[in-house]
Amino acid sequence: MQTTIRKCLFPAAGYGTRFLPATKAIPKEMLPVLTKPLLQYGVEEAIEAGLNTMAIVTGRGKRAIEDHFDISYELEHQIKGTSKESYLQEIRKVITNCTFSYTRQIEMKGLGHAILTGETLIGEEPFAVILADDLCDNEDAGVLAQMVQLYKKYKCSIVAVEEVPYEDTNKYGIVAIEEQLALKYEFREDESDAGETLNPDFSLGDKAFKITDMVEKPSPQDAPSNLAIIGRYILTPDIFDILRETKPGKGGEIQITDALLQQAKQGKVIAYKFQGKRFDCGSVDGFVAATNYFYNKSNA
Ligand code: UTP
Numbered sequence: 001m002q003t004t005i006r007k008c009l010f011p012a013a014g015y016g017t018r019f020l021p022a023t024k025a026i027p028k029e030m031l032p033v034l035t036k037p038l039l040q041y042g043v044e045e046a047i048e049a050g051l052n053t054m055a056i057v058t059g060r061g062k063r064a065i066e067d068h069f070d071i072s073y074e075l076e077h078q079i080k081g082t083s084k085e086s087y088l089q090e091i092r093k094v095i096t097n098c099t100f101s102y103t104r105q106i107e108m109k110g111l112g113h114a115i116l117t118g119e120t121l122i123g124e125e126p127f128a129v130i131l132a133d134d135l136c137d138n139e140d141a142g143v144l145a146q147m148v149q150l151y152k153k154y155k156c157s158i159v160a161v162e163e164v165p166y167e168d169t170n171k172y173g174i175v176a177i178e179e180q181l182a183l184k185y186e187f188r189e190d191e192s193d194a195g196e197t198l199n200p201d202f203s204l205g206d207k208a209f210k211i212t213d214m215v216e217k218p219s220p221q222d223a224p225s226n227l228a229i230i231g232r233y234i235l236t237p238d239i240f241d242i243l244r245e246t247k248p249g250k251g252g253e254i255q256i257t258d259a260l261l262q263q264a265k266q267g268k269v270i271a272y273k274f275q276g277k278r279f280d281c282g283s284v285d286g287f288v289a290a291t292n293y294f295y296n297k298s299n300a
Pocket of ligand 1: 011012013014015016017018019028057105107108109110111113114131132133282
Protein backbone atom coordinates (compact mmCIF):
# COMPACT_ATOMS: atom_id res chain seq x y z
CA MET A 1 0.00 0.00 0.00
CA GLN A 2 1.11 3.53 -0.78
CA THR A 3 2.19 5.11 2.52
CA THR A 4 3.05 8.67 1.55
CA ILE A 5 0.26 11.22 1.19
CA ARG A 6 -0.07 12.28 -2.46
CA LYS A 7 -3.74 13.05 -2.85
CA CYS A 8 -6.02 15.67 -1.40
CA LEU A 9 -9.80 15.36 -1.46
CA PHE A 10 -11.91 18.52 -1.54
CA PRO A 11 -15.58 17.91 -0.73
CA ALA A 12 -17.20 20.84 -2.52
CA ALA A 13 -20.71 19.66 -3.28
CA GLY A 14 -22.58 21.43 -0.47
CA TYR A 15 -25.29 23.98 -1.21
CA GLY A 16 -23.68 26.84 0.73
CA THR A 17 -27.10 28.03 1.85
CA ARG A 18 -25.63 30.52 4.33
CA PHE A 19 -24.34 32.51 1.36
CA LEU A 20 -27.54 32.64 -0.66
CA PRO A 21 -28.27 34.31 -2.97
CA ALA A 22 -24.55 34.56 -3.91
CA THR A 23 -24.29 30.76 -4.06
CA LYS A 24 -27.32 30.28 -6.28
CA ALA A 25 -25.20 30.08 -9.42
CA ILE A 26 -21.66 30.34 -7.98
CA PRO A 27 -20.18 27.53 -5.86
CA LYS A 28 -19.38 28.66 -2.32
CA GLU A 29 -15.82 27.36 -2.84
CA MET A 30 -15.38 29.89 -5.67
CA LEU A 31 -16.19 32.95 -3.54
CA PRO A 32 -13.03 35.07 -3.46
CA VAL A 33 -11.13 36.32 -0.45
CA LEU A 34 -9.50 39.34 -2.10
CA THR A 35 -8.89 38.07 -5.66
CA LYS A 36 -8.51 34.35 -5.04
CA PRO A 37 -11.28 31.77 -4.67
CA LEU A 38 -11.42 29.84 -1.39
CA LEU A 39 -10.68 26.59 -3.20
CA GLN A 40 -7.46 27.92 -4.67
CA TYR A 41 -6.17 28.74 -1.17
CA GLY A 42 -6.92 25.12 -0.22
CA VAL A 43 -5.16 23.71 -3.28
CA GLU A 44 -2.11 25.89 -2.61
CA GLU A 45 -2.00 24.62 0.98
CA ALA A 46 -2.07 21.03 -0.32
CA ILE A 47 0.73 21.71 -2.81
CA GLU A 48 2.80 23.29 -0.07
CA ALA A 49 2.31 20.09 1.97
CA GLY A 50 3.88 18.11 -0.90
CA LEU A 51 0.67 16.78 -2.48
CA ASN A 52 0.26 16.80 -6.24
CA THR A 53 -3.08 15.12 -6.96
CA MET A 54 -6.25 17.08 -6.25
CA ALA A 55 -9.52 15.16 -6.16
CA ILE A 56 -12.62 17.32 -6.05
CA VAL A 57 -16.13 16.19 -5.20
CA THR A 58 -18.49 18.56 -6.94
CA GLY A 59 -22.22 18.69 -7.56
CA ARG A 60 -24.72 20.29 -9.86
CA GLY A 61 -23.95 23.91 -10.71
CA LYS A 62 -20.27 23.64 -9.81
CA ARG A 63 -18.73 23.74 -13.28
CA ALA A 64 -16.92 26.99 -12.53
CA ILE A 65 -14.54 24.94 -10.36
CA GLU A 66 -13.34 22.86 -13.32
CA ASP A 67 -12.97 25.92 -15.51
CA HIS A 68 -10.93 27.71 -12.85
CA PHE A 69 -8.30 24.96 -12.71
CA ASP A 70 -7.90 24.90 -16.49
CA ILE A 71 -6.32 27.14 -19.11
CA SER A 72 -8.52 29.87 -20.54
CA TYR A 73 -7.04 30.22 -24.02
CA GLU A 74 -9.02 33.30 -24.96
CA LEU A 75 -7.99 35.13 -21.81
CA GLU A 76 -4.36 34.03 -22.15
CA HIS A 77 -4.33 35.31 -25.72
CA GLN A 78 -5.91 38.64 -24.77
CA ILE A 79 -3.51 39.56 -21.99
CA LYS A 80 -0.31 37.98 -23.32
CA GLY A 81 2.54 40.50 -23.19
CA THR A 82 0.51 43.09 -21.24
CA SER A 83 1.03 44.22 -17.64
CA LYS A 84 -2.05 42.24 -16.64
CA GLU A 85 -0.37 38.92 -17.34
CA SER A 86 1.06 38.86 -13.82
CA TYR A 87 -2.47 38.44 -12.41
CA LEU A 88 -2.54 34.90 -13.80
CA GLN A 89 0.82 33.87 -12.40
CA GLU A 90 -0.39 32.16 -9.23
CA ILE A 91 -3.12 30.09 -10.88
CA ARG A 92 -0.76 29.07 -13.72
CA LYS A 93 1.66 27.77 -11.10
CA VAL A 94 -1.11 25.74 -9.48
CA ILE A 95 -2.22 24.24 -12.80
CA THR A 96 1.30 23.18 -13.76
CA ASN A 97 2.17 21.75 -10.34
CA CYS A 98 -0.65 19.25 -9.90
CA THR A 99 -3.41 17.28 -11.56
CA PHE A 100 -7.13 17.61 -10.96
CA SER A 101 -9.82 14.99 -11.12
CA TYR A 102 -13.51 15.33 -10.38
CA THR A 103 -16.49 13.29 -9.40
CA ARG A 104 -20.03 14.33 -8.65
CA GLN A 105 -22.02 13.72 -5.51
CA ILE A 106 -25.51 13.15 -6.84
CA GLU A 107 -27.38 13.58 -3.56
CA MET A 108 -26.01 15.80 -0.79
CA LYS A 109 -26.12 13.30 2.05
CA GLY A 110 -23.45 14.90 4.21
CA LEU A 111 -19.70 15.25 4.52
CA GLY A 112 -19.14 11.53 5.23
CA HIS A 113 -21.07 10.67 2.09
CA ALA A 114 -19.12 13.24 0.06
CA ILE A 115 -15.83 11.67 1.22
CA LEU A 116 -17.11 8.20 0.31
CA THR A 117 -18.07 9.54 -3.13
CA GLY A 118 -14.41 10.50 -3.56
CA GLU A 119 -13.23 6.91 -3.11
CA THR A 120 -13.01 6.32 -6.87
CA LEU A 121 -10.50 9.20 -7.09
CA ILE A 122 -8.45 8.14 -4.05
CA GLY A 123 -8.24 4.33 -4.06
CA GLU A 124 -6.33 2.33 -1.44
CA GLU A 125 -4.03 4.95 0.02
CA PRO A 126 -3.94 7.45 2.86
CA PHE A 127 -5.14 10.88 1.79
CA ALA A 128 -5.78 14.40 3.00
CA VAL A 129 -9.12 16.20 3.12
CA ILE A 130 -9.46 19.97 2.96
CA LEU A 131 -12.74 21.78 3.45
CA ALA A 132 -12.00 24.92 1.50
CA ASP A 133 -14.47 27.01 3.48
CA ASP A 134 -12.16 26.64 6.49
CA LEU A 135 -9.41 28.98 5.36
CA CYS A 136 -6.12 28.50 7.21
CA ASP A 137 -2.97 30.58 7.27
CA ASN A 138 0.33 30.31 9.07
CA GLU A 139 3.56 32.28 8.81
CA ASP A 140 5.53 29.06 8.97
CA ALA A 141 4.45 25.72 7.43
CA GLY A 142 0.77 25.43 6.52
CA VAL A 143 -1.67 23.40 8.61
CA LEU A 144 -1.77 20.45 6.19
CA ALA A 145 2.03 20.39 5.94
CA GLN A 146 2.17 20.13 9.74
CA MET A 147 -0.28 17.22 9.67
CA VAL A 148 1.66 15.40 6.94
CA GLN A 149 4.73 15.56 9.17
CA LEU A 150 2.75 14.08 12.04
CA TYR A 151 1.40 11.34 9.78
CA LYS A 152 4.94 10.28 8.91
CA LYS A 153 5.47 9.46 12.54
CA TYR A 154 2.13 7.92 13.54
CA LYS A 155 0.67 6.58 10.24
CA CYS A 156 -2.94 6.89 11.38
CA SER A 157 -5.89 9.22 10.81
CA ILE A 158 -5.40 12.78 12.09
CA VAL A 159 -7.90 15.59 12.58
CA ALA A 160 -6.98 19.23 13.13
CA VAL A 161 -8.66 20.66 16.22
CA GLU A 162 -9.09 24.09 17.72
CA GLU A 163 -10.53 25.30 21.02
CA VAL A 164 -13.88 26.99 20.51
CA PRO A 165 -16.15 28.77 23.01
CA TYR A 166 -18.44 26.22 24.72
CA GLU A 167 -21.52 27.98 23.32
CA ASP A 168 -20.30 27.04 19.82
CA THR A 169 -19.81 23.29 20.34
CA ASN A 170 -23.12 22.62 18.56
CA LYS A 171 -21.54 23.79 15.26
CA TYR A 172 -18.69 21.26 15.22
CA GLY A 173 -17.57 17.69 15.71
CA ILE A 174 -16.14 17.70 19.25
CA VAL A 175 -13.48 15.29 20.51
CA ALA A 176 -12.61 13.76 23.88
CA ILE A 177 -8.89 13.16 24.31
CA GLU A 178 -6.52 11.29 26.54
CA GLU A 179 -2.77 10.87 26.52
CA GLN A 180 -0.66 13.53 24.89
CA LEU A 181 1.63 12.23 22.17
CA ALA A 182 5.22 13.20 21.56
CA LEU A 183 5.57 15.55 18.62
CA LYS A 184 9.29 15.40 18.20
CA TYR A 185 10.25 12.90 15.58
CA GLU A 186 12.98 10.46 16.52
CA PHE A 187 14.69 8.97 13.52
CA ARG A 188 14.74 5.19 13.54
CA GLU A 189 16.81 3.07 11.17
CA ASP A 190 13.91 0.78 10.29
CA GLU A 191 11.79 3.70 9.13
CA SER A 192 14.13 4.94 6.47
CA ASP A 193 11.34 6.00 4.11
CA ALA A 194 9.86 8.26 6.78
CA GLY A 195 13.26 9.48 7.96
CA GLU A 196 14.40 10.49 4.50
CA THR A 197 11.69 13.01 3.86
CA LEU A 198 11.18 14.33 7.36
CA ASN A 199 12.44 17.72 8.33
CA PRO A 200 13.77 17.38 11.91
CA ASP A 201 13.59 21.14 12.49
CA PHE A 202 9.98 21.28 11.47
CA SER A 203 7.99 23.32 13.91
CA LEU A 204 4.75 21.57 14.80
CA GLY A 205 1.81 23.05 16.62
CA ASP A 206 0.91 22.91 20.24
CA LYS A 207 0.01 19.34 21.00
CA ALA A 208 -1.24 16.04 19.63
CA PHE A 209 -3.57 13.72 21.55
CA LYS A 210 -5.11 10.33 21.17
CA ILE A 211 -8.89 10.63 20.66
CA THR A 212 -11.15 8.50 22.83
CA ASP A 213 -14.56 9.81 21.81
CA MET A 214 -16.14 12.20 19.34
CA VAL A 215 -19.61 13.69 19.09
CA GLU A 216 -21.16 15.59 16.18
CA LYS A 217 -22.52 19.02 17.11
CA PRO A 218 -23.20 18.40 20.84
CA SER A 219 -24.94 21.01 22.97
CA PRO A 220 -22.50 22.71 25.39
CA GLN A 221 -23.71 20.61 28.34
CA ASP A 222 -23.12 17.34 26.42
CA ALA A 223 -19.79 18.33 24.87
CA PRO A 224 -16.89 16.16 26.09
CA SER A 225 -14.50 19.14 25.62
CA ASN A 226 -14.32 22.37 23.63
CA LEU A 227 -11.87 20.91 21.07
CA ALA A 228 -13.58 21.24 17.70
CA ILE A 229 -12.62 19.44 14.50
CA ILE A 230 -11.89 21.92 11.72
CA GLY A 231 -11.72 21.24 7.98
CA ARG A 232 -8.36 19.46 7.76
CA TYR A 233 -8.06 15.68 7.96
CA ILE A 234 -5.64 12.93 7.08
CA LEU A 235 -7.50 9.67 6.65
CA THR A 236 -6.38 6.09 6.20
CA PRO A 237 -8.26 4.28 3.41
CA ASP A 238 -10.09 1.86 5.73
CA ILE A 239 -12.34 4.85 6.38
CA PHE A 240 -14.18 4.04 3.12
CA ASP A 241 -15.34 0.61 4.36
CA ILE A 242 -16.42 2.19 7.63
CA LEU A 243 -18.32 4.96 5.80
CA ARG A 244 -20.15 2.39 3.68
CA GLU A 245 -21.56 0.94 6.91
CA THR A 246 -22.22 4.28 8.62
CA LYS A 247 -25.89 5.09 9.08
CA PRO A 248 -27.16 8.65 8.78
CA GLY A 249 -26.54 10.49 12.06
CA LYS A 250 -27.12 14.05 13.22
CA GLY A 251 -29.29 15.99 10.76
CA GLY A 252 -30.00 12.80 8.77
CA GLU A 253 -26.56 13.11 7.13
CA ILE A 254 -23.74 10.57 6.92
CA GLN A 255 -21.23 12.10 9.30
CA ILE A 256 -17.46 11.69 8.97
CA THR A 257 -17.33 12.09 12.78
CA ASP A 258 -19.33 8.86 13.25
CA ALA A 259 -16.96 6.95 10.94
CA LEU A 260 -13.87 8.39 12.61
CA LEU A 261 -15.22 7.28 15.99
CA GLN A 262 -14.92 3.67 14.78
CA GLN A 263 -11.23 4.23 14.08
CA ALA A 264 -10.80 6.13 17.35
CA LYS A 265 -12.16 3.17 19.31
CA GLN A 266 -9.18 1.21 18.01
CA GLY A 267 -6.87 4.02 19.19
CA LYS A 268 -6.20 5.13 15.64
CA VAL A 269 -7.15 8.80 15.48
CA ILE A 270 -5.04 11.75 16.59
CA ALA A 271 -6.33 15.23 17.41
CA TYR A 272 -3.75 17.81 16.43
CA LYS A 273 -3.75 21.37 17.80
CA PHE A 274 -2.28 23.09 14.80
CA GLN A 275 -0.18 26.20 14.52
CA GLY A 276 -1.84 29.06 12.64
CA LYS A 277 -5.11 30.87 12.09
CA ARG A 278 -8.40 29.46 10.87
CA PHE A 279 -11.34 31.39 9.45
CA ASP A 280 -14.78 29.84 9.09
CA CYS A 281 -15.53 31.18 5.61
CA GLY A 282 -18.73 29.15 5.52
CA SER A 283 -20.19 31.92 7.71
CA VAL A 284 -20.48 35.58 6.76
CA ASP A 285 -18.64 36.74 9.91
CA GLY A 286 -15.71 34.40 9.26
CA PHE A 287 -15.58 35.39 5.61
CA VAL A 288 -15.38 39.09 6.48
CA ALA A 289 -12.70 38.40 9.13
CA ALA A 290 -10.63 36.44 6.57
CA THR A 291 -10.99 39.21 4.00
CA ASN A 292 -9.80 41.84 6.49
CA TYR A 293 -6.93 39.63 7.64
CA PHE A 294 -5.63 38.92 4.13
CA TYR A 295 -6.13 42.53 3.06
CA ASN A 296 -4.10 43.81 6.02
CA LYS A 297 -1.47 41.15 5.37
CA SER A 298 -1.16 42.11 1.71
CA ASN A 299 -0.66 45.76 2.66
CA ALA A 300 1.76 45.13 5.52
P1 UTP B 1 -21.09 22.63 5.23
O1 UTP B 1 -22.30 22.15 5.91
O2 UTP B 1 -20.25 23.64 5.92
O3 UTP B 1 -21.40 23.24 3.80
O4 UTP B 1 -20.21 21.38 4.80
P2 UTP B 1 -22.74 23.58 3.09
O5 UTP B 1 -23.76 22.54 3.35
O6 UTP B 1 -22.36 23.83 1.66
O7 UTP B 1 -23.08 24.99 3.76
P3 UTP B 1 -24.43 25.58 4.36
O8 UTP B 1 -24.50 25.06 5.77
O9 UTP B 1 -25.58 25.12 3.49
O10 UTP B 1 -24.23 27.06 4.30
C1 UTP B 1 -18.82 21.31 4.95
C2 UTP B 1 -18.15 20.94 3.64
O11 UTP B 1 -18.62 19.70 3.17
C3 UTP B 1 -19.09 19.80 1.84
C4 UTP B 1 -19.40 21.28 1.61
O12 UTP B 1 -19.25 21.62 0.24
C5 UTP B 1 -18.38 21.96 2.51
O13 UTP B 1 -17.13 22.12 1.86
N1 UTP B 1 -20.27 18.93 1.67
C6 UTP B 1 -21.24 18.92 2.62
C7 UTP B 1 -20.38 18.12 0.56
O14 UTP B 1 -19.49 18.11 -0.34
N2 UTP B 1 -21.47 17.32 0.43
C8 UTP B 1 -22.47 17.28 1.37
O15 UTP B 1 -23.44 16.50 1.19
C9 UTP B 1 -22.34 18.12 2.48
